[in-house]
Amino acid sequence: MVLQYMLSGPRAASHEPAKCKMKAKRKVLICLLLLSYLIVGNIGYNLWVAEEGTPVWKLFTVPVICDLWAMSKNTATMPGVVMGILYSDKDSCALINHEHVHEGDVTDGVKIIKIGRGEVEFEKAGQKWTQRVLTKPNSAWKATEISAE
Numbered sequence: 001m002v003l004q005y006m007l008s009g010p011r012a013a014s015h016e017p018a019k020c021k022m023k024a025k026r027k028v029l030i031c032l033l034l035l036s037y038l039i040v041g042n043i044g045y046n047l048w049v050a051e052e053g054t055p056v057w058k059l060f061t062v063p064v065i066c067d068l069w070a071m072s073k074n075t076a077t078m079p080g081v082v083m084g085i086l087y088s089d090k091d092s093c094a095l096i097n098h099e100h101v102h103e104g105d106v107t108d109g110v111k112i113i114k115i116g117r118g119e120v121e122f123e124k125a126g127q128k129w130t131q132r133v134l135t136k137p138n139s140a141w142k143a144t145e146i147s148a149e
Helices: 002-008 010-049 063-075
Strands: 082-086 093-096 099-102 110-115 119-124 127-132
Touching: 082 119, 093 110, 099 110
Parallel strands: none
Antiparallel strands: 082 093, 093 099, 110 119, 119 127
């Protein structure tokens, strides 16, 4: 304290920490004020542009999430739907027809050739194709014969 007093004078030694705390509090308050302004503005905008009869929860959800949810409900019952991918450089796996599969596995007569970050490559009877997650399956899946293994 004495060294600080000698280097910067009596006023700087006693008031510097208090000024820093006040500046930090001001910054936090300004950030909170801006954040609340954005939230209230978003709520007001969503209520203003909403169609009559729209459920309130739909106003504040991300449309992409709603679209993926609707798509998963429509495609989940089709054979050959890639429900999800767990990608890794060493050993990737995918969820297809509610079955956990790896590269080289065969499910419903269709061989899994390669599992990428966003798509899976398949082969059946010399025909190769790729499918992305939650997309409509190739017509080759419909022609599969379910074998009793």
